[in-house]
Amino acid sequence: MTAPLLQARHLSKSYVLGGNHKVHALRDASMELQQGSWLAITGPSGSGKSTLLALLAGLDRPTSGEVFLDGTNISQANDVRLARYRKEKIGIIFQEYQLFEELSSLENVAMPLVVTAMTAKQRHAKAQALLETVGMAERATHLPRQLSGGERQRVAVARALVHDPEIIFADEPTSNIDQKAADLVMDLFHSFKQSGKSLIVVSHSKQLSMAADTRIQMETGRIVQ
Numbered sequence: 357m358t359a360p361l362l363q364a365r366h367l368s369k370s371y372v373l374g375g376n377h378k379v380h381a382l383r384d385a386s387m388e389l390q391q392g393s394w395l396a397i398t399g400p401s402g403s404g405k406s407t408l409l410a411l412l413a414g415l416d417r418p419t420s421g422e423v424f425l426d427g428t429n430i431s432q433a434n435d436v437r438l439a440r441y442r443k444e445k446i447g448i449i450f451q452e453y454q455l456f457e458e459l460s461s462l463e464n465v466a467m468p469l470v471v472t473a474m475t476a477k478q479r480h481a482k483a484q485a486l487l488e489t490v491g492m493a494e495r496a497t498h499l500p501r502q503l504s505g506g507e508r509q510r511v512a513v514a515r516a517l518v519h520d521p522e523i524i525f526a527d528e529p530t531s532n533i534d535q536k537a538a539d540l541v542m543d544l545f546h547s548f549k550q551s552g553k554s555l556i557v558v559s560h561s562k563q564l565s566m567a568a569d570t571r572i573q574m575e576t577g578r579i580v581q
């Protein structure tokens with residue numbers, strides 16, 4: 357067995373609310389992801405799925421425990437290194453798309469390339485190619501509000517793929533879109549995996565969790581299976 361691409365050790369996350377009230381969103385979670393594999397995270401609402409995903413993606417820091425990427429401890433990395441990890445290695449897809457409302461489809465997709473050495477022309481060409489991949493080439497100049505939910509998610513998927521990340525993190529990527537758009541997202545995930553890349557996908561969708569190589573089930577902040 358080769359060393360895992362991503363590994364979490366005893367991750368916990370708690371939030372202190374008013375007074376002495378503490379919410380344990382995640383308790384002692386350990387997991388690993390092999391390069392080129394697809395991991396599904398399932399569980400009821402409020403069980404800690406989004407919290408775990410955010411820690412693994414470096415969007416948030418754990419209260420205790422560690423996340424290793426390629427053997428590097430990213431939970432202890434400084435903000436600059438953490439930002440570089442997110443920009444270079446990962447692509448993130450959210451349930452609510454999280455597109456920039458004032459930017460066109462093309463500009464949204466080109467966003468992750470702004471920090472690269474590419475020229476504006478190269479960035480736009482790459483973004484246009486990704487829009488074609490997700491069947492949205494004709495909507496390049498549309499603003500998010502001029503798109504349907506499924507179309508917005510296709511733009512969000514294009515944005516997550518445009519900088520050629522190592523890992524895709526997706527949090528309920530198909531819950532707000534129609535079946536046709538969901539099928540397309542599935543196809544894109546499959547081809548991403550076929551190119552040797554890895555995915556972690558939180559979903560209630562049976563179709564999405566069955567497509568994974570391994571599954572993690574969560575309950576009240578713990579990995580139960």
Ligand SMILES: Nc1ncnc2c1ncn2[C@@H]1O[C@H](COP(=O)(O)OP(=O)(O)O)[C@@H](O)[C@H]1O
Nearest residue numbers: 371379380381400401402403404405406407408
């Ligand atoms: N920023 C926060 N402040 C306080 N509690 C939070 C915060 N984020 C999440 N929680 C709580 O942590 C628990 C797990 O949340 P979450 O990871 O979003 O669950 P899931 O994605 O499985 O629905 C929930 O009880 C939620 O209310």
Ligand SMILES: [Mg+2]
Nearest residue numbers: 405406407527
């Ligand atoms: Mg969630």
